[in-house]
Amino acid sequence: MTGTWKAFTQDRRALAEQAFDALSTLDEITAAMRARETGERQVGFGDVYAYVNEPGRPMSTRLREALEADDRLRDDLLRLLAKTAGYRCPRSAAAGTKVLESRHGQGFTIRLRPSRAEPSQVYVVIELLDPAAEAPRSLFIAEQQDGLLKQALPEARGGTVQLLAETESDLIRALRNPRSEVFLR
Amino acid sequence: MHGATVEQLDLVAGGSPELAAAFQTVSDTEAQGLPKFSPRICRKLMHSVVCRAYAQAMLEVCHLVTVAEACGRSPRRYEEFFWDSGPACTAGFRAYVDRELLGEADAAPHVSADYAKVDISYDDGSFAIAYSRMPFLSAMVEFLVTVLGYGELDDLWQTMLSRGPTAASVADTANRLSRLLYGHLKDHLTTAQSHRKFACLVAFLRDLGDGDFGPTAIEDPVVLDFWLARSGKNSSDNVDFRTFASVFRAFVRLRQVLEEVYDFRALRDARPIGPDRAAGEVDPDSIRSLVENIDETENPLVVLRDPPADAIKFLNKTEAADLELLIASGRTGLALPLSFMRCEVFGVAQARISQAQRRKVAPEELRALIEGCVHDDYLERQSRLQKLARHTDRVLLASLEVLATARRPEAVILVAALRPDIDLRPLAKFLIAGDDEGKIVQLDSIAIRERLIAAMACPQTVGPELASLMGEANKALKSLSRQGFGEEETALPSAGDGFASAAQPLIEIRRQLAAFRRKLQGMKLPRGDWEEQYEADSEIFRSQFLLLYGVAA
Numbered sequence: 001m002t003g004t005w006k007a008f009t010q011d012r013r014a015l016a017e018q019a020f021d022a023l024s025t026l027d028e029i030t031a032a033m034r035a036r037e038t039g040e041r042q043v044g045f046g047d048v049y050a051y052v053n054e055p056g057r058p059m060s061t062r063l064r065e066a067l068e069a070d071d072r073l074r075d076d077l078l079r080l081l082a083k084t085a086g087y088r089c090p091r092s093a094a095a096g097t098k099v100l101e102s103r104h105g106q107g108f109t110i111r112l113r114p115s116r117a118e119p120s121q122v123y124v125v126i127e128l129l130d131p132a133a134e135a136p137r138s139l140f141i142a143e144q145q146d147g148l149l150k151q152a153l154p155e156a157r158g159g160t161v162q163l164l165a166e167t168e169s170d171l172i173r174a175l176r177n178p179r180s181e182v183f184l185r
Numbered sequence: 186m187h188g189a190t191v192e193q194l195d196l197v198a199g200g201s202p203e204l205a206a207a208f209q210t211v212s213d214t215e216a217q218g219l220p221k222f223s224p225r226i227c228r229k230l231m232h233s234v235v236c237r238a239y240a241q242a243m244l245e246v247c248h249l250v251t252v253a254e255a256c257g258r259s260p261r262r263y264e265e266f267f268w269d270s271g272p273a274c275t276a277g278f279r280a281y282v283d284r285e286l287l288g289e290a291d292a293a294p295h296v297s298a299d300y301a302k303v304d305i306s307y308d309d310g311s312f313a314i315a316y317s318r319m320p321f322l323s324a325m326v327e328f329l330v331t332v333l334g335y336g337e338l339d340d341l342w343q344t345m346l347s348r349g350p351t352a353a354s355v356a357d358t359a360n361r362l363s364r365l366l367y368g369h370l371k372d373h374l375t376t377a378q379s380h381r382k383f384a385c386l387v388a389f390l391r392d393l394g395d396g397d398f399g400p401t402a403i404e405d406p407v408v409l410d411f412w413l414a415r416s417g418k419n420s421s422d423n424v425d426f427r428t429f430a431s432v433f434r435a436f437v438r439l440r441q442v443l444e445e446v447y448d449f450r451a452l453r454d455a456r457p458i459g460p461d462r463a464a465g466e467v468d469p470d471s472i473r474s475l476v477e478n479i480d481e482t483e484n485p486l487v488v489l490r491d492p493p494a495d496a497i498k499f500l501n502k503t504e505a506a507d508l509e510l511l512i513a514s515g516r517t518g519l520a521l522p523l524s525f526m527r528c529e530v531f532g533v534a535q536a537r538i539s540q541a542q543r544r545k546v547a548p549e550e551l552r553a554l555i556e557g558c559v560h561d562d563y564l565e566r567q568s569r570l571q572k573l574a575r576h577t578d579r580v581l582l583a584s585l586e587v588l589a590t591a592r593r594p595e596a597v598i599l600v601a602a603l604r605p606d607i608d609l610r611p612l613a614k615f616l617i618a619g620d621d622e623g624k625i626v627q628l629d630s631i632a633i634r635e636r637l638i639a640a641m642a643c644p645q646t647v648g649p650e651l652a653s654l655m656g657e658a659n660k661a662l663k664s665l666s667r668q669g670f671g672e673e674e675t676a677l678p679s680a681g682d683g684f685a686s687a688a689q690p691l692i693e694i695r696r697q698l699a700a701f702r703r704k705l706q707g708m709k710l711p712r713g714d715w716e717e718q719y720e721a722d723s724e725i726f727r728s729q730f731l732l733l734y735g736v737a738a
Binding site for chain 2: 003004005006007008011012014015016017018019020021022023024025026027028029030032033041042043044045046048049050053072073075076079080083084
């Protein structure tokens with residue numbers, strides 16, 4: 001059974017109008033979503049979560065672009081890192097410090113030791129104060145301007161994780177940067 | 186919201202491009218390389234947000250966060266629950282809770298669970314959340330984190346969790362969350378334009394009907410007259426009726442709303458929203474309920490895109506696109522058959538013209554495009570519908586073969602749908618059986634089903650009509666070389682699930698196609714036949730396009 005407009009109560013007219021409004025908006029949003037079906041996925045927090053939590057997962061170009069374009073998404077990533085990292089070393093507060101050869105955080109130390117065999121390389125030695133603690137699997141370094149760097153870590157031995165890197169690599173440069181923040185997870 | 190992708194979206198009248206992009210993000214979210222949320226869940230989420238009927242969901246989400254936090258022991262407990270538990274499905278959340286919560290004997294004594302739900306006991310009350318509700322709530326969390334940000338949510342939830350949640354503090358957090366979302370939607374979900382659209386359509390119909398009208402007043406001539414009258418007008422009221430497709434869709438929605446609203450029971454039970462009721466505010470849950478009645482909660486195309494049916498290519502992209510408008514219009518499309526055909530033929534042509542205009546092509550090129558803008562005429566469009574109907578029949582037959590071989594009960598439903606007049610008397614002997622003493626005994630339903638379907642797979646025993654149908658089914662399956670129809674794929678034990686879940690949607694698509702084609706064949710056209718009608722309409726649409734796009738001679 002249906003009625004005519006005149007027979008509708010005020011309530012029903014209001015309901016008709018608001019349901020029409022909702023349906024029209026749904027149609028328009030759906031059409032807009034279809035129009036941009038490019039085969040490329042939209043980046044979301046799920047991508048940030050996977051990047052932070054999967055040691056072997058590199059940063060995709062789409063995620064990098066999204067982080068560059070969206071400050072809030074970048075803040076979300078850093079917050080997730082800060083919340084979930086087992087170890088964290090804040091930016092150096094010491095004024096005038098140019099480069100760092102070691103970083104100290106609660107429960108760990110990172111030292112950079114030049115390789116004797118190959119002068120162009122540096123050992124990154126991560127020492128955990130509690131050798132029985134769960135060893136980190138990823139190293140993240142957040143710099144103010146230059147984004148975020150992630151390094152998968154080898155297995156720890158006796159509470160020490162050690163890896164070799166080129167002296168001129170982004171990893172060493174970022175670790176030496178006193179304005180960078182280090183997370184181990 | 187991520188700027189680059191937002192720019193790719195066309196402006197959305199009622200919802201902002203940011204809102205559309207947020208829904209797209211939820212729909213694009215993956216877990217373990219698979220879509221995290223089914224299309225049906227995404228649609229439900231859109232209903233909730235667009236109708237602003239999310240208060241209850243916010244409360245459930247906050248209670249679910251307390252459950253999620255109780256799971257596991259890492260410092261990211263609730264995050265793991267929402268982003269590390271795989272595709273959002275009922276069984277997945279049940280397994281996660283079983284493993285992470287119930288596996289830890291003393292982990293969270295205030296949370297318990299049975300097969301269907303999780304119960305939370307607070308000092309001041311209790312709350313239960315069904316596992317079947319969790320995929321939707323998880324999609325709501327994904328949406329919230331997209332539009333509000335993880336930082337904002339984490340602040341809110343950490344405050345709630347750190348104090349030791351109570352029923353009251355969870356409710357308070359849910360209210361805060363509702364207010365945050367309300368604040369976001371204030372800027373991204375505007376209603377003014379849709380309200381003006383509604384007022385415009387209503388005014389037009391009232392003028393036509395001496396001040397009154399019902400849903401049946403919305404007929405084919407009204408749609409065309411309105412478009413001709415409104416599309417060329419400068420829209421000082423910012424209401425866009427430029428395209429015929431937008432006018433058709435608006436009238437379809439108006440007719441659907443008018444048909445449903447009169448008998449809508451939920452309104453009688455809805456609580457008034459204080460003094461605002463008099464000002465025309467309606468309980469958002471009533472709006473959502475009406476919208477869900479009308480909209481496509483059970484749109485067969487949506488079900489086919491959902492797992493487990495999505496593993497089988499029943500329809501390719503073109504076929505699905507060809508059906509989209511017909512299915513979305515539902516039975517209202519049957520009341521506006523000529524408008525539907527105009528939309529499919531001239532509406533599609535207008536979309537091409539609009540696109541060219543956006544590309545800023547030269548006037549002479551635009552003029553030439555308008556002159557030759559139509560690719561399919563009415564008869565060609567009908568022939569595509571006929572092809573689609575044949576394809577649907579073939580896919581249904583192939584499904585019958587798979588389901589009968591797998592002894593699935595949906596095979597019987599397909600027989601009834603494909604051959605409603607078939608003589609089923611030969612099957613009667615499979616409904617009863619003699620016992621050891623030769624007495625007739627009644628079989629239980631599972632045994633009957635097994636015997637029936639076994640008989641169907643053995644056509645010689647069931648009479649010529651059913652035998653012939655099963656023969657056709659076998660041939661149809663062999664003729665389809667699409668994903669999911671191969672011999673090895675259909676032999677998999679899981680294959681039956683996909684075919685079974687697609688049976689009803691495919692039957693519905695077939696029904697709607699048949700009803701619409703019957704309507705087209707039987708209708709009296711203003712110009713006699715479809716060829717004449719096409720010629721006459723071509724003149725009308727071309728003239729209007731030339732006028733609209735500024736290239737009239």
